[in-house]
Amino acid sequence: MNEQDLRRLLTVTAEDVLPSQPATAGWERARRTRRTRRAVAVVAVAVLLAGGGTVAALRPPADPAPVPPVGPTVTPADPTHAGPVQKPPAELTYPPDPLAKLGDPATVPLSERPVQRALALFQPVDEEYHADGPVRVLGNDGVVRSLDVVTLAPTRDASGNEAPALKPGVLSPDGRSAAFAQTKELVMIDLTTATVRRIPLDGYLELVVWANDRVLVGGDDRTYAVDRVTGAASTIDVSTWELIAPDPAAGREAPLIDMYGERTSLTLRSRTAREGELRSEQPVTGSALPSPYQVNEFYGRGWLHGERLARAAWITNSEIDGAEGAAVLDARTGAVLHLLDLGRDRSKGCCEVLGWDNKGAVLLRLAPAALARWHPETGEITGIVRDLRGVFALAG
Numbered sequence: 001m002n003e004q005d006l007r008r009l010l011t012v013t014a015e016d017v018l019p020s021q022p023a024t025a026g027w028e029r030a031r032r033t034r035r036t037r038r039a040v041a042v043v044a045v046a047v048l049l050a051g052g053g054t055v056a057a058l059r060p061p062a063d064p065a066p067v068p069p070v071g072p073t074v075t076p077a078d079p080t081h082a083g084p085v086q087k088p089p090a091e092l093t094y095p096p097d098p099l100a101k102l103g104d105p106a107t108v109p110l111s112e113r114p115v116q117r118a119l120a121l122f123q124p125v126d127e128e129y130h131a132d133g134p135v136r137v138l139g140n141d142g143v144v145r146s147l148d149v150v151t152l153a154p155t156r157d158a159s160g161n162e163a164p165a166l167k168p169g170v171l172s173p174d175g176r177s178a179a180f181a182q183t184k185e186l187v188m189i190d191l192t193t194a195t196v197r198r199i200p201l202d203g204y205l206e207l208v209v210w211a212n213d214r215v216l217v218g219g220d221d222r223t224y225a226v227d228r229v230t231g232a233a234s235t236i237d238v239s240t241w242e243l244i245a246p247d248p249a250a251g252r253e254a255p256l257i258d259m260y261g262e263r264t265s266l267t268l269r270s271r272t273a274r275e276g277e278l279r280s281e282q283p284v285t286g287s288a289l290p291s292p293y294q295v296n297e298f299y300g301r302g303w304l305h306g307e308r309l310a311r312a313a314w315i316t317n318s319e320i321d322g323a324e325g326a327a328v329l330d331a332r333t334g335a336v337l338h339l340l341d342l343g344r345d346r347s348k349g350c351c352e353v354l355g356w357d358n359k360g361a362v363l364l365r366l367a368p369a370a371l372a373r374w375h376p377e378t379g380e381i382t383g384i385v386r387d388l389r390g391v392f393a394l395a396g
Helices: 005-019 023-048 098-103
Strands: 118-126 136-139 144-145 177-182 186-190 195-200 207-211 214-218 223-227 233-235 256-260 269-271 278-283 296-307 310-314 321-330 336-343 353-356 362-366 369-375 379-384 390-394
Touching: 098 118, 098 369, 098 379, 118 256, 177 207, 214 256, 256 296, 278 336, 296 321, 296 353, 310 353, 321 362, 336 362, 336 379, 353 390, 369 390
Parallel strands: none
Antiparallel strands: 118 136, 118 390, 136 144, 177 186, 186 195, 207 214, 214 223, 223 233, 256 269, 269 278, 296 310, 310 321, 321 336, 353 362, 362 369, 369 379
């Protein structure tokens, strides 16, 4: 048995010992579905190439036109003060933070006191990962409300797997609306008026992504683009499992970005904003990382912030193949700029990335903090709220 085989055996053993996070089960299922679809697609492409006539069409042009950046052009950041690989401190500090109030119980129903803007939503869950009480709505006034204007069912897939309706991404970047995937419908809530709209759709719908003037909602086999004003819906050729949440500062025509693959086949794809047509592909590269560090696979929602992209990942570090981590990439080139090594002594899928704040810090799960801030440029990591079991959705 060589060293690589031994690493893989140890990884499997560790995963058997450490309990998996139920929230990652859907991403695992979606990954298996995508693998099957990619295998079918490879066969289809091979058949086309055998005809010879499509080779030129599939090749990039000799002098391709420059691809516009994912988001608006941003001023380059100050020189990095931390190395490309960072680790959390042994003990987190908890400076005062507006989001810390998510740990407080609700004091008023949303119907009695709508928000001007919500900072976050929180769904408490029990040990079986079932919703345990009403959704909390934290307003920018610091008051925690209970979401009482709608009763949400768990999302489910065709196999009967269920998950809480609240997931990262359901809160609009401006904090004024929330959108919940439900079986055969999208439920949209105006949090400033406490009013509800129901938009009938087909299929088992599980995930929501806000994309400028539209809400993208989908499951395993389809994705709808729903106009957030009129409610008009049409299908779009993207997967909500792999779609990166767009930067809210980007325009309505900014390309959609998704990610797929594992290890050396990890790829960023740019798609047209309205139809989801493939524009370009870029391999994810880790040349800036010291050996043996690499990203094995991404999970959870990814988030754009200007030209930066943050997402949780399983990584190879100096101890194990399959450690927990989070990465920040250059969305233009696919280069891994910063890697947060969270080690092996955590449950699988522990540390989902939940977005960015307006100062360029990444918000993520990081036990014992229910929420933490990671500043990739400096390596600073601080806690926000402790030991809170549940699901978060944060405003942009």
